[in-house]
Every structure is written in structure tokens, then in C-alpha cells.
Amino acid sequence: MVDGALLSRPGPAAEVPAEWEDGALATAAQAGSVAAFDALARRHRARLMGMLYHLTGNREDAADLCQDALIRAFCHIRSFGGRSQFYTWLYRIAVNLALEQMRRGRLRRFCSLERLAAAAESDGAVLALASRLKTDRALLMKELQQQINGALQALPPKQRAVVVLAEVEGLPAGEIGQILGCSEGTVRSRLHYARERLKELLHHYLEG
Amino acid sequence: MEPDADERLGQLLRWKRWEQPDAAFWERFDATFQEKRLRSLAREGWGGWLLRLLRGPGRPALAAAGLLCAVTLLTLPPRPEGIxxxxxxxxxxxxxxxxxxxxxxxxxxxxxxxxxxxxxxxxxxxxxxxxxxxxxx
Known part of the structure; x- marks a missing residue:
């Protein structure tokens, strides 16, 4: 499956056109093109990393899981049948891996916060909250990051996964069901209970 | 109209999208990923490689080559003695x-x-x- 490109340092996937869609890249990867798989990995790794970070609350765990998920996808690329989007298939691998590690207690038990982009300070939610609570924006952001991550980690893993995929990633219930291997009804039910719990934990920031 | 608690919760959760690693993180990530991938393939060993080959697109050619070798060995005339x-x-x-x-x-x-x-x-x-x-x- 692997051609000589595997032995070289990673570089631009020069032999794979940048405009190729995921389906074409996946087909090329299944035919043995490491460059095609690397192009897919580069395209999706940021979202994958973000999703795993929101799920685990720990930056280092998320990085390890992200790499392991990509390796698993690489080794099993031929099992991608094209019945779903490539990123749905990749997310499924990553979420299952994360939930499995959580079940086995193999993840770090503390939050390790990710860096905040500069634009976070001027986000509408932060501006409104800072105004309502009459507090400094920079301090509020630090506090918000800890409180929101802490509240997410207080949820059971499967509820947390649904909230992350629905609210943070913005995926529809049908896709979430495909990723988690459950029905849309189960997704909506878990989402409902997760939101109720989060509203209790974060009520200080939600009251008018 | 003021957003209700549900909408505010949604806004706060979407705010988490600003949590993003920097470029230096991705350089380290790529290097570690390549190393892990190589180690993973090395752990597979020759058995894994052979399995991939047998499951891969070259399987018909490999099967034909194997059959040809077997037929050749079975039908080769005995070497005349004393040559x-x-x-x-x-x-x-x-x-x-x-x-x-x-x-x-x-x-x-x-x-x-x-x-x-x-x-x-x-x-x-x-x-x-x-x-x-x-x-x-």
C-alpha cells in the first residue's frame, strides 16, 4: 500500500492536485498514494484536533488521540466505503478512540487549556457577557475557558460527545448519529439532558 | 429581544471554537505523526506487508505468477543424466x-x-x- 514517499520527510503533496475533493483523495489513498492521504490529513486535522480537545479537555491527550486516529485511518483506508463523507468516517474513528481511552481511564485527569485566538476577545458572546457582569474582558476569558471546559468534563462522555459535535462543531443530528453509531432520536435526547446539565453548571453566565 | 439561557449557552459553546493551536504546534504534530506512522508500519513487519500485498490490487498478478511457477515446476522434464x-x-x-x-x-x-x-x-x-x-x- 505504501510507496516510497513514506520514507521521506513530509512536504507538500506535490503529486496530488490541491483542488481534489475528499472522495478523489480517498480513492487515491486506497490505491496506495501516501501523498493523497497526507493531503486528507492536512485538510481535516485542525477540526479533528479541535473536536478531540473539546471532548477530552486536555491538549496533550487530544494531540495523541488525533495522531492515533489518523494512523488508524491510514492503516484502514480501504475500509472507507464512501457511503459517508470522509470526515464523518474519520470523526467516527477519532470519537470511538477517545471514548475507548476514557472508558479505560487512560487519559489525563486534568484540563490542559488550549491557546485562545486573539479574535476570541472581540467575540459577541464575550462582549455581551463582560458588559452584563461588568468585568474585565481578559479576566473573563480566562475564567470562561476554565468554567466551560470544567462543565463539559462534568458530563458523561457520550453526552459530552453529542454536545461537542452539535454545539461546537455544528454538525446536524443525522451526521452525529452516524459518527456515534446511534439514532437521531438518541442524539437529541442526549443533547437535551446535556444542555440542561450545562445550564445548571454555567447559570452564572447565562442569567439575564 | 434578549437571548434566553439556551441561546446564551449555544453562544458560549461556540466561543470555544477560538481555542486553536498555533503554527509551531502543527510543526511538532506533523513530525510526531510521521514518526508514529513509521513505527506503526515497522511493527506490522513483513507479515503485515505480505497481507497487504495479498489483499491489494496486485493480487491477481501475484496469483498468476504463483500458478505459473507451480506449473513450470511440475511440468519441467527431468534433466538428462550424464549431460x-x-x-x-x-x-x-x-x-x-x-x-x-x-x-x-x-x-x-x-x-x-x-x-x-x-x-x-x-x-x-x-x-x-x-x-x-x-x-x-
Missing amino acids: AAAVPRETEFLLLTQEGPAGAVEEEIFDEGDDGFCYVSQAVPWTGAAVLSAYHF
Whole structure:
């Protein structure tokens, strides 16, 4: 499956056109093109990393899981049948891996916060909250990051996964069901209970 | 109209999208990923490689090659005995030559044995080399 490109340092996937869609890249990867798989990995790794970070609350765990998920996808690329989007298939691998590690207690038990982009300070939610609570924006952001991550980690893993995929990633219930291997009804039910719990934990920031 | 608690919760959760690693993180990530991938493939070993080959698109060609080898081995005629001894250093033989292009091999019938084989020594001019062949009638 692997051609000589595997032995070289990673570089631009020069032999794979940048405009190729995921389906074409996946087909090329299944035919043995490491460059095609690397192009897919580069395209999706940021979202994958973000999703795993929101799920685990720990930056280092998320990085390890992200790499392991990509390796698993690489080794099993031929099992991608094209019945779903490539990123749905990749997310499924990553979420299952994360939930499995959580079940086995193999993840770090503390939050390790990710860096905040500069634009976070001027986000509408932060501006409104800072105004309502009459507090400094920079301090509020630090506090918000800890409180929101802490509240997410207080949820059971499967509820947390649904909230992350629905609210943070913005995926529809049908896709979430495909990723988690459950029905849309189960997704909506878990989402409902997760939101109720989060509203209790974060009520200080939600009251008018 | 002021957003309700549900909308505010959604806004806060979407705010988490601003949590993003920097470029230096991705450089380290890529390097570690490549190392892990190589280690993973090395752990697979030759068995894994062979399994991939057998499951891969080259499977029909591999199967055909295997079949050809098996057929060849099963149908190869037994090597006639004494062929090494059929090249004495000095032998009288009937020389037959054929008119042909310059540099053509001069064919010499070396021996017709009782075993049904005709041993032919072909001397290649100007080279001092010879080719010994055995033909079955």
C-alpha cells in the first residue's frame, strides 16, 4: 500500500492536485498514494484536533488521540466505503478512540487549556457577557475557558460527545448519529439532558 | 429581544471554537505523526506487508505468477543424466555447417545418444565460447 514517499520527510503533496475533493483523495489513498492521504490529513486535522480537545479537555491527550486516529485511518483506508463523507468516517474513528481511552481511564485527569485566538476577545458572546457582569474582558476569558471546559468534563462522555459535535462543531443530528453509531432520536435526547446539565453548571453566565 | 439561557449557552459553546493551536504546534504534530506512522508500519513487519500485498490490487498478478511457477515446476522434464559427461575434451564428430549470415553460430552435431537426446555444441566464432544444448527427438 505504501510507496516510497513514506520514507521521506513530509512536504507538500506535490503529486496530488490541491483542488481534489475528499472522495478523489480517498480513492487515491486506497490505491496506495501516501501523498493523497497526507493531503486528507492536512485538510481535516485542525477540526479533528479541535473536536478531540473539546471532548477530552486536555491538549496533550487530544494531540495523541488525533495522531492515533489518523494512523488508524491510514492503516484502514480501504475500509472507507464512501457511503459517508470522509470526515464523518474519520470523526467516527477519532470519537470511538477517545471514548475507548476514557472508558479505560487512560487519559489525563486534568484540563490542559488550549491557546485562545486573539479574535476570541472581540467575540459577541464575550462582549455581551463582560458588559452584563461588568468585568474585565481578559479576566473573563480566562475564567470562561476554565468554567466551560470544567462543565463539559462534568458530563458523561457520550453526552459530552453529542454536545461537542452539535454545539461546537455544528454538525446536524443525522451526521452525529452516524459518527456515534446511534439514532437521531438518541442524539437529541442526549443533547437535551446535556444542555440542561450545562445550564445548571454555567447559570452564572447565562442569567439575564 | 434578549437571548434566553439556551441561546446564551449555544453562544458560549461556540466561543470555544477560538481555542486553536498555533503554527509551531502543527510543526511538532506533523513530525510526531510521521514518526508514529513509521513505527506503526515497522511493527506490522513483513507479515503485515505480505497481507497487504495479498489483499491489494496486485493480487491477481501475484496469483498468476504463483500458478505459473507451480506449473513450470511440475511440468519441467527431468534433466538428462550424464549431460555434463557428454562434453569430452576430444571427440571425433561429424561437422555440419550451414550457410548463413556472417558471424552465425556453426552448428555441430556432437552426439546422438541412446537416450533419445541430441547433444549439440555450438561454437560461437571469434569468441572461443561454446553453447551446449540438449534436444529431445
